[in-house]
Amino acid sequence: MPGKQTNGEIRIGFYVCHCGHNIGQTVDVKAVAAYAEKLPHVVVAREYKYMCSDPGQELIGEDVRASKLNRIIVASCSPLLHEHTFRTAVEKAGLNPFFFQMVNIRENVSWVHTDTAAATQKANDLVRAAVHRVAHHVPLEKKHVAIDPAVLVVGGGIAGIHAALTLANAGKKVTLVEREATIGGHMAKFDKTFPTLDCAACILTPKMSQVKNHPNITLWTYSEVASVEGFVGNYTVRVRRKPRYINEELCVGCMECIEKCVYKEGKTSDEFNVGLSKRKPVYIPFPQATPQVVLIDPEVCIEFKSGKCKKTCVEACDRDAIDFKQKETVEEIRVGTIILATGFKTFDARRVPVYGYGKYPNVYTSLEVERLVNASGPTGGELILRDGRRPKTVGIIHCVGSRDKNTNRWCSRTCCMYSLKLAHLLKEHTDAEVYNFYIDIRAAGKTYEEFYDKLLEENIHFIRGRVAEVTDWAVRPSEEGRLVIRAEDTMIGIVRRVPVDMVVLAVGMEPQTDAGDVRRLFNISCSTEGFFLERHPKLAPVDTFTDGIFIAGACQGPKDIPDSVAQAGAAAAQALALIDRGEIELEPNTAYVEAELCSGCKTCLGLCPYHAITRNEELKKAEINEALCKGCGTCVAGCPSGAIHQHLFEDDMIFSELSGLLEPQPADCC
Amino acid sequence: MTYLYYPGCSLRSTGRAYEESLLTVFRALEIPLKELDDWNCCGATSYVSIDETDAFALAARNLALAEAQSSDGSVQLIAPCSACYLVLSKTERYLEDYPDVNAKINAALDRAGLRYHGKVDVRHPLDVLVNDFGLEKIAKRIKHPLTGLEVACYYGCQTVRPFATYDHPQYPETMDKIVKVLGAEPIDWPLKTRCCGGSLTGTIQEAGLRLNRALLKEAKGRDADLVATCCPLCQHNLECYQPRINRMYDEDIDIPVAYFTQLMGIALGCDERELGMHRLMKKPSLKHIMHPKGASANAW
């Protein structure tokens, strides 16, 4: 059984990795090995091409057996990447896995420095620190916690829906929380989907009703997560359920109340139709909304504003589902894992005033056009502009709020393809001349290039040039009363003025406005752009730095439907892997009290955010509940008597790291 | 707080009316203004085409002088001419952003016994009038509202970009707001920041004139009674070349071009001569607008 070794004679095995050329090209790996060999307690010092490969790991085992090693140091990449790999190798070799220390000479050295001498010097310093440190390592037991099999999915767009269904079909209990009154997200607003041109509603609505009817899924719409406590396997989540003023159990979605509302016409901007139509105070987002339950907007409902409404809606409802007294409730659930699929927001085109959105009525955003060409949209699919005309010429401007350091520097990945799709649909609906103004066409998905090809053959105009301005400034009679798009046709090298009747702005994808709050709520990170940060850009794309919390869909970065669905499936699989394993291994880096030294001063009690420290009133000593401790070490640093210690981060380990790092240099002595 | 005032070369010749009206308006609003003593040319756009370090140094001398001549913590330096405003704020910004520029320029200043510590805020009068003084206070002092006058506010380029922070670089509204407070109606037009060509009217004249023709035609086409400017060069170009544009391109443009400060002065009831109205090629006819009910028209 590993873990029996004591701190007798220290025999260190040292391994430095070339990582192909990644380390070797900047750090003189041979010199590092030679340097390590001369350090105290180092028995074996080797260099190897790829330490993380099987032969690399086996090297450790062979040396442990042959040279009776009892400490292992590997100088290679970041411990965040391979510490687990090497600890397992050390354990396999028969040692306690914590008799191991890793030195990061790739991310922290070879990849960020260019001068070989300086980089090698730095690597040597870090190696020396590890040699000093590892001598103080002690055997530790691994910590395990059980995983609650219930899952929370946040966000009911296509990613959230797919993740919830995957988990529910695997027999897990899922709670799906959606902020809006219906699930469906952005996809529910789209008309057709690229590149196959199948109708979005046709493929989405069946999945929406599956969610509603699945015995393993609890669907809470019009609800938001209020707080999250606990840790992987054991999260306690409180969900705020906003009042719809409709009893969800009783409403059957007959919409009689909407019909009978005292408002004859809708007066409030309709969110689902992105403001292109009006709705009444009592409404349902769209006919296939899921759940099929209406809701009342208290901001505009007369009963809420004056209390003097005739309440024709109440009369109309034969199920007495309307409840003006409904209050917000907070529900508490316990889950083991969480999938965040909170989606994106479209770029606000007003931020680029040169394109005239909000100023010229016939300038539309792409999302508005999705509704405009949709058969169930505000015009029943007829392409009628805000001024009542039908367009004969349409200009689609790509990259609005994308690839632009003045707004968002990233490529939104979906706009090229949806612009092509809209170009096709607009041509089909109106037979208009359609111009695409693009910087680069990015059609890098399966059968996407073929779709681009089809569009070219449909004689859609493609002008390679980013548009400078959209104005109503006419310099030719043909431009009078129209919108003029000005761009350089960079393929030809000439500035062109293209008069059009309709401008479509292909707005980019942004993080949700409150992504920062959500991130804090779930204790995960965001990238600089504000999208949720994955644990590793390639190898852990749906994991986060917080165990048990996964991300899927466009909340992680701009994504189209196929990619969102694929990621949702991946996130569900990751959650399932955790659940089916039943437990998870935690770092044994918890804090503990050395009772003899504790003076019972209670300083530490206030330092612990997890209430893991209590004071034993009988003994007048502090005690730490290891199950609650998360291993931050704040109490350790704060204990005035030095009575609290932390496994893996003991004071003597850190002091020895310092002594190793700062071994006297010639300049230091006399 | 006293504002330091940097006139610049143009306001002493072709743009005299700008200086006269600006000083008159600030006096009428009781905003204290003190001319920067012994200022030198900002270098405009030409100097930097020869030697960049010298161009910055030249501008920086003014900043250093301003700092030395003010006792305030942050020095407010008003530069009404677009080019001066741009060059001074650019110098100020680059001294802050680029340590190598800063080192070079302070070494140059040092040779003349000067030093610049980065305390100067370069301001345009539009910014000061709207954001420091305030539209409401202006409104209270209006004596002759310019009711019915349709004004094309023309900002030109360098007062709004790229270093100005008080307004949008392509769709500014500061002057429109002032014009509205004066009782006039600013027209909405897309060319308010499109370049007038600057010195091109003197060098490659055809290109310069075409730019001005486009601006004037559009202002006229949108029924503006007058173009209001905030830059001496824009005013000169738009006003003085109208006959030549008409001749060369067979146009019929005859639209007054005045400084926004002149319009303010009229609304505030200042003396016409003190506003330099006599220096305009074509005086805007405001009589019927200002005194619709036949009130006494002493100023006009």
Place this chain on the structure above:
Amino acid sequence: MSLPTPPAVQSDDGASIESMKQVVRRIKFESELDLEFGERVAAKAYGQKLLSCIQCGTCSATCPLSHYMDYTPRKIIAMTREGFREEVLNSLTIWLCSSCYACQVQCPRQIHITDVMYALKREAISLGFYPRRLPIPVLAREFFKRVLKDGRNTESWLLISLYLRTNPFRMLKEAMLGLRLFVRGRLTVGRERVRRRDQLRAILTPERPKNGGLVK
């Protein structure tokens, strides 16, 4: 100096300009390029942003003068980056730039395009690349001299010396306008001067190198 003839282009306000009909051999050998030119200009124009140009053409389309240019601003950037030094320095484009900064505020890569143009102008002036009698560099020079001398610029004197050095006939053409300005007190004859001209002389570079520092 009238406008040189660019290829068939129509301007915003409808002027058409005759096209050239000539067979021109066009090929560029790598050995003819100055491969470090781009980086040198980038360094002179604040940051390496010039190198991040994605050739989207926003600069050309925002430029109010691009339709008079022999190369659009976008092309100037591409050519600078790739080392077409002579073409760039000989181009009319850099002289037509009126420093209105329209391109710069809209550039999605935040390239300091106006500073690039200034850097190229300095280079062209110092190497004498610009066309004879092109008034713009002459204006810059005359302006420079005047300010060096007085610390301020008197516009009337500047214009007179400009026309004398480029096109004396222009002076006659401008005389009428000059007169109209003069009677309105807008053309001053007295020279504006700075008192502490010693300070100016101390500040400005004592010995002027022959070029703007790009070459060498």
Place this chain on the structure above:
Amino acid sequence: MNEQQPQPAPSWEPRIVAFFCNWCTYTAADLAGVSRLRHAPNARIIRVMCSGRVDPQFILEAFARGADGVLLGGCHPGDCHYMEGNYKTLRRMELLKRMLAQFGIEEQRFRLEWISASEGERVKTVINEMTEQLRTLGPLALPRRFADWDKELEPLAHALASTEEAAHA
């Protein structure tokens, strides 16, 4: 752009000890690596789980052992992986800064920075800035100063010893 400052001795390079928290700043340093953001090779990173683990004694020890500067990196306020460890850090380090000032250790020698996991660029900037500042300040060289003080004390110790001897005699 950054002009090299004159160095006190040709071989001297500032030594920075950097304590980085596992979740934000260490991850940011990894990101700087993955993004190949080249920077000065003068910092040596010690990983801790939370900046709250950093005992002010670690920092004093680092200086005493010859560090010219100490950099402490944690998550932004409100973003701590352990909810509020970084606030505790902030509190402690404010006190430490006052103490360092009393010791005559220049304030630029100790820097507390909030760097989130996505701010690889910031890691580069901070390390470069700090290296430049330390170059200007010159070596702290506490070990040598300790030795010098010991040497100064030597005659005194001798004197004491001889007085004692005399007393004994």
